[in-house]
Amino acid sequence: MSSFFDNLPVVRYGGPEATDPFALRFYDAGRMVLGRRMEEWLRPAVAYWHSFVGNGLDPFGAPTHERPWFSGDPMQAAVTKAEAAFAFLERLGLPFFCFHDRDVAPEGETLRESHARLDRVLDVVEAQMQRTGIGLLWGTANLFSHPRYMAGAATNPDPEVFAFAAAQVKHVLEATHRLGGANYVLWGGREGYDTLLNTDLRQEDAQLGRFLNLVVEHKHRIGFTGTILVEPKPMEPTKHQYDRDVATVYGFLSRHGLLGEVKVNIEANHATLAGHSFEHEIATAAALGILGSLDMNRGDPQNGWDTDQFPNNAQDLSLAMLEVVRAGGLGQGGMNFDAKIRRQSIEPEDLLHAHIGGLDTTARALLIAERMVQDGALDRARAERYAGWRQPFGQDILAGRMDLDALAAHAEAAGAGPKPRSGRQEALENLAARFI
Amino acid sequence: MSSFFDNLPVVRYGGPEATDPFALRFYDAGRMVLGRRMEEWLRPAVAYWHSFVGNGLDPFGAPTHERPWFSGDPMQAAVTKAEAAFAFLERLGLPFFCFHDRDVAPEGETLRESHARLDRVLDVVEAQMQRTGIGLLWGTANLFSHPRYMAGAATNPDPEVFAFAAAQVKHVLEATHRLGGANYVLWGGREGYDTLLNTDLRQEDAQLGRFLNLVVEHKHRIGFTGTILVEPKPMEPTKHQYDRDVATVYGFLSRHGLLGEVKVNIEANHATLAGHSFEHEIATAAALGILGSLDMNRGDPQNGWDTDQFPNNAQDLSLAMLEVVRAGGLGQGGMNFDAKIRRQSIEPEDLLHAHIGGLDTTARALLIAERMVQDGALDRARAERYAGWRQPFGQDILAGRMDLDALAAHAEAAGAGPKPRSGRQEALENLAARFI
C-alpha cells in the first residue's frame, strides 16, 4: 500500500564527510557515547502534530502545505495520515514519536464519540507500532485548541470545562498507557490569562494544583509507570501562562505536594521566550531534581514568538547536551523534535531535510559534550572554583554549624577581606570551543 | 547650619488644580482612603542611594551631578550628606527612607573599621530621625559593589566571601533594628552567574538557602520584628540572577523552609525586566502569601536595562494599586521610590520634581483604585466569572471529592461539552478606564 512519503529515500548514516543531503553525518544510533548507545542518550522522537498536521498556516496567511489527508472523510483521512506518518518515521529511522489526541483523530460531536474515534485510529497506530517497532515517547491531550478551552482547561472559570478536560486527560493517559508510552505530558497553553482584570490567581492556582494531583492519582490507579511531565512556557497563546519556566513549575509542584511525582519537559524555544538559555533550564531542572524530557527546537533571536525551528547550531546546543550528560541523561525521557518546517518549505522532502538537520545537530552536540566530559578540563575548572566549600570551613557553614555571630567573628578576624579570583570566562569559552 | 537643599521650597498639598510645580496635586497624607490615611497605604520612602549618592554616571559617561559631599574627607562628607538628606526629606514631607550601609558611610580598610564608620554616621542619622520624626522603612547591606562580591556574596565560590557577607549583613541588620526599621531587605545583585561554564547551580542554591536561614535565625535571636524581604530581579548586573521573580523566589523559600519567614520586595522595573507587569508580580505575591513591600519606579518599554525612572503614568499604576488594596495593603511594608533622576537632571530642584511626580502618580493611582473598589463592578464581574466554583460541583472538585473517573463520567454524561462565555476584556478595560 502506497503512502505520501513513499518517494522519499530511506535515511542512513553516512559519516561526517557525506555530501548526500539525505545522509546523516553525525547521528549513528549504535555508536557508543560515554558508555551508552547514542540512541539511548537521545531517545529521539518525531512530533506528530508539526510533522503530519502542520499545514503552513500563520496569523497572516493560509495553509501552504498540501497533504492527501487534509481533505476527504475525516476518519479515513486520519487513518491515511497515521500510515503516512509511520512510513515517514521508517524512512527517518527514529525510535519514537509523540502525539496529542486531536492530531491522531478528529473530535466527535460528543466526548464519547471523540474517545471512540481516537481509539479506532489508535488501533491503526498500534498496529503500525508493532509492525515497525517504533515506540511512543509520550502522549498528551490537546486542551488548548477547542473554543471550550479558550479561558483555560484546568484553570477555566467554569468547573464544567475542568471536568471535560479531566475526562479527556483520563482517556489519553489510558491510551498512552495502552501504547506503552514512556511519559505523559501536560502543556498548559491556555492555563494562564489574557488580562488580570478578569482573573483570580489564587482560585486558578488551586484548580491547577487539584487537576495535576488528579492526574497523578489516576496514573497510580491504572499502573502507568511513565513519568508525568509539565511543559513550561511563559506566554503565547495567552499573555501569561502559569507554567512559566522550570523554577516557577518547581514552586508550583512544591506547593501542591507534587515533587517526586512530576517532572518537566523543557522546550528550547519556550526557555528563550522566558528569558533563559536552554542549558540554563536543563541545569536548573537537574539541580532541582525535576529534569524529565526535552522538546528540541530553536527560536529566532530576533523574533518574539514561538518559531519552533529545527535546531541547527551544534555549538549552541553542545552546552545543553553537556548539562544532559552531567545529569546522567534523561532516564525515560527523550528528545522530541517539537519543531515545524517553515511555511515556504512545501515539498515532502523538506520535512525530511528538517529532521535530518535537527537530528544531526543534536547528535553532533552530544559528541561535542562527550569530548568535553572525556577531556575533563571544564569539569575540573568548575570543581576547583568551589574547592573551598569542600574544606572544613565551607562544610561547617553548609551544615549549619556556624551562626551569623560565628561567621562575623571569623570575617572580622580575617582583616581586609578575601581576594577576588578570576572567573576565567573567556578562557573557559575558548576551552569549550576547542571541542567543536 | 545650612544644607545643599536649603534653597528648595517645602512641598505642600495643593489639590488637583494646583499649577505650582512644587505643589502636590494628589498626595494628601491625611486623606482617608478606604478606611485608612493615604500615608498608611503608601508608607512612602526616599531611597538614600539614588537620591544622595547617585551622580549621573552611566556606562558611557562620567558623573554629571555635583554635590558638596562628593569630595573632601569621606567621613565628614558622609555627615554632610546625611544632614542634607534629612533636609531634603523634610522638604518633601515623606515618613520614611531606606538605605544601604555603603550609601551612608564609606567602607574602611577592615570590616571592623567599616562597621565603626557606619555606626558613627548612623549616630547622625539617628539624631536626624529623632529631630524630624522620619522613620526607616528598611535597611540593607550592599553586597554587590565591592570587587570581593564580583562572583557573588552568599553564592560566592569562596566561603570566605560568604563569611564576609554574613558579617556585613549581621551588622546592618542590627543597625536596622537599632533604628527601628520596619523591614530588612536582601537584593542579590551578584547572586547569579555570568556563564554556566564556571557555575554549579546546586552548590550555589545550597549556599543561598543557608545564608537566608542564617539571617532569619539571627533576626529572631536579636528580637528584630521587622520583615525579612528578598528583592527579585532577573538579571543585571549578572547575566542571570537567582531571585528572578516572585514565583522563583517562592520556590526557593519553599525549598529552604523559609515560607512564613521571608517575603518579597517587588520592584516595578525588575518585574518588567523579568517579563511581567508590576501588577502581576504584586497579585502573584499576594496569592502566594509573600507580599512584603514595593520599590516604586518604572522602566523604559523600549530599553532592556534597569532605567529606574520615577513612575509617571497613574493609569498604568492604578492596576498595581488595585492589587495592593485587594491584598489589604502592605502591612509593615511600604513604597520606596527606588528611582533615579536622569543623567541630564543636574539641578537640585530636579530631585524634588522627580519625587513630587512619583509620589503624585502613586497617590493618584491609589485614588483610582479606591474608586474601582468602591464602585465594585470590577470585583463583581470577576467574582461572577468564577461563580460555578462556589457551587457544590466546583466545591467537590476542589475538596478532592471527585477523582478522574468520576469527573470523566460527569463530563461524558454532559454531551457536547460546556459553552464558552465571553471574557469581556474590552468591556472591563473600558470600565477600569472610567475611574481614571
Added chain:
Amino acid sequence: MSSFFDNLPVVRYGGPEATDPFALRFYDAGRMVLGRRMEEWLRPAVAYWHSFVGNGLDPFGAPTHERPWFSGDPMQAAVTKAEAAFAFLERLGLPFFCFHDRDVAPEGETLRESHARLDRVLDVVEAQMQRTGIGLLWGTANLFSHPRYMAGAATNPDPEVFAFAAAQVKHVLEATHRLGGANYVLWGGREGYDTLLNTDLRQEDAQLGRFLNLVVEHKHRIGFTGTILVEPKPMEPTKHQYDRDVATVYGFLSRHGLLGEVKVNIEANHATLAGHSFEHEIATAAALGILGSLDMNRGDPQNGWDTDQFPNNAQDLSLAMLEVVRAGGLGQGGMNFDAKIRRQSIEPEDLLHAHIGGLDTTARALLIAERMVQDGALDRARAERYAGWRQPFGQDILAGRMDLDALAAHAEAAGAGPKPRSGRQEALENLAARFI
C-alpha cells in the same frame, strides 16, 4: 432587512460622567478642538478585516467567534457581511472604514473572476456608503495571505508573482478611486525574508522600488488624488520585513525617487515591535515630511508579537496625539482602528465595547494634547532649550558659514567649554501629567 448587529444599541455621546457602557464619554464628533471639529482631527475608521472577518483563530486554537457569514455560499455571505458591517458602522457613528479586497469578497478561480467578485460586492458596499454617508479612508490589496505570496509579492523570486500582485493592486487602487477613498495603503507583510540563505537583498530592493513606482505612475494616470501610503512593520509574519520603520521607509523612498509621492501609515503596535514608541514614529515621520495616516492599536508590553489590541491608555496616547497636533494633523489621512477583539470576546457587543474604548481613549488623548498646546508651557520649554540655535552663531553654523577650522578656533577661544544645562525631564513629565 435584519442584520447580525441589529440588537446592539446606537452609541451616543454621553459626556465624561456617563456610566452607560455604550455611551461615549470623550468622543464628541462636533466638538471644536484647536479650531477643527474633533472628527476632522481623528477621521476615525473601522477596519473591515479585524471587525468583520476576524474569527478568534490563533496559532494554538480554532475560531471562537461566530458570525452568520462565516458559512454558506461565499458570495452571498460576502453580501451579508457587508450589510452587517454597515449596520455596525452606523451604530458606532464613525465616518470611515478601511478594507482589503479579500475581506470584502472571496478570491475566485482566476484573477478575472476575483476582480469580478470584488466588483460585485463593492456595488453593495457602494450602495451602503451612499445610504449611510460613510466614507472610505483607504483600500488595500491583500498580498500576504495566499500561498502564491508566501515568498513575497513585489519581492517574490518569481516575476510572475510580481505581475499577479501588480494586477491585484491595480484593481484595488481603481476600486478605491471609484469609492472615493482618501488614501491607498501598501503593507508588505511578505516583503521580507525568513532566511538570508535564500535571499538577495539588492535584487528584492530593486523589485520593491519598481513596484511602488508602478503604483505611483498608475495613480496619476487614473487621476486618483488620494495619498499612497506604505505601512512599516519590522517582522511578523516574516523574520524580517523591508519596511521596518519610518526611518527605513524614508531611506527606501529616497533611493527610489518616491519622496513627495508616498507617505507612511504608522501603526502603534508595529512601532513598538520595531523598538520605538508610537510618538517617536509619528514625530519622525513629521520631521521627514512623510506623515500620512495612523493605525490605532496597542501591543502588549510583555509579549513579542502583534497583539493588535484596542488602545486603552489615554495618557500614553496623549504624547502621540501631541505629535499629530504639532504636525498640523494628518491631512487626508485618518485614524484606523486596526485592532481586534480578544479571542475570548465572543459576544457581538464585545466588538462595540472595543471600538467605544478605542475611540474614547483616542478622543481623550486628543483633548489632553489640546490642553498641552493651549497651555503652551511644554512647547515653550522645548523652544527655549534650542534658543541658541536661533542666535547668529547657531544660524551661521546651520547655514554652512563656519567650517571646522572656524568652529575649532571659536571653541578654543572659549576656554573650559560650555556648561551643561538640566534636561528637566522629570519636571516636564510632571508638567505633561498635569493635563491628564
Added chain:
Amino acid sequence: MSSFFDNLPVVRYGGPEATDPFALRFYDAGRMVLGRRMEEWLRPAVAYWHSFVGNGLDPFGAPTHERPWFSGDPMQAAVTKAEAAFAFLERLGLPFFCFHDRDVAPEGETLRESHARLDRVLDVVEAQMQRTGIGLLWGTANLFSHPRYMAGAATNPDPEVFAFAAAQVKHVLEATHRLGGANYVLWGGREGYDTLLNTDLRQEDAQLGRFLNLVVEHKHRIGFTGTILVEPKPMEPTKHQYDRDVATVYGFLSRHGLLGEVKVNIEANHATLAGHSFEHEIATAAALGILGSLDMNRGDPQNGWDTDQFPNNAQDLSLAMLEVVRAGGLGQGGMNFDAKIRRQSIEPEDLLHAHIGGLDTTARALLIAERMVQDGALDRARAERYAGWRQPFGQDILAGRMDLDALAAHAEAAGAGPKPRSGRQEALENLAARFI
C-alpha cells in the same frame, strides 16, 4: 623597559589541534583564503579603550581590574599605558589598533591643553607604531563621556557644544591622518534623546547633518584619504539614538548629501540590540553601497544591553563572514575587536585569552565562509531562485518597460496564477552546516 604584559607569552599559530591555550588554532595571518591573505580579509584590530582603559566597572559595582596606569600622574600613566598597549599588541601579533582621544590621553583644563596632551602621548604611540609596524585602523573622538555632551554633541541644544565637538573632531581627524589611519569613525552615543518632551527632531537632524558634512569637507581639505564611518547603535546610553541601524543611517546620508562620502562601521552587538542579525546589517550595507568596517563582538541573547563580549561561535559568525566575502571584503575597513573582558576576568592573561578566542572564532568563520563560496552550492541555490528575473519578462519589469496595465493584462492572461516553490530553508541550513 618592562611592561605590565611582559609576563604574557607571545601568541603563535598552532593549528586546529593545538591544546596550548595561548596558541591560535585558526588565525594564520599568511594563509591564503580566496586569493588573499587571511590578514587582509580580517585586518584585525585591538580596541584601545576596552583593552587598556576598561576597569570592570559596571552600573552596580566598582572597578575590579588593576592596571599600573590607573593611578599616578595622569600624563605619565598615559605613556605607561601606551607602552603596555603596544607590548600587548606585539604579543598578540595583530596589525591594527583603534583609539578614542580620551583613551590615549587625559582631558586638560582647556581644549588647547587637551589637544596638547593628546599630541604628546600620540608621539609615544607613533614611535611605538614605527617600532612595531602596527597600524591604525581608525581613530575617533570621544563625544559622549564628558558632562558637556550629556545632551548630545552635534545634536546638543547649545551651539557652543557643537563647536566644542567640532574642534575635538578636527583635532582627532588630523591626528588620525598624521598616524596614517585607514578610517575615521563617528559613534553618536549621545546623538539621540532621553525624552521627546524636550527634543526637536527636525532641529537635531539638521545639526547632525551639518556636522557630518563639516567633517567630510575637512577630510578633503587636509587630504585624508581614509573613509569616514558612522557607527549605528539604536539606544544606550540614550533611550533612542539617531544612527539606529544601517538602513536608518542610509536615509540620513541620503538626506544630507553624504552618500558616496560616508560608510558604516557595523557592530554585532549594536545590530542585535536593534533587532537585526549581524549578517543582516552587513548584507544590507553591502546592498546599499555603504559597507565600511566591522566592530567584532557579541551580545548576550538573554540580556538587553550592550554586553560587548568577544565572539565565540564560529557557526553564527560564518554567515556574517559569508556576507563580507560576497561583498568582496571590507576595502580599507577592518575588524576591530570592540569587546571587553568580563568584570570577573581580572588576570592580565584573561585579556589575552579573550583576544585569542575572538580572533580564532573570526578566522574559523572566515574559513567556513571560504568553503561555502568554493563549494558554490549555496550561491547557486540562491541564484536559481531568482532565475526568472534574468529572463526577458523579469528584465522588462525591472527596466520599467511594463506599466501596471501591461502587467495586469499579463497576469490575467495567465489564469490561475503562479505556483509557489519551496523556499528550502531547512535544506539550505543543513547545507550551510556542512561547512562547519
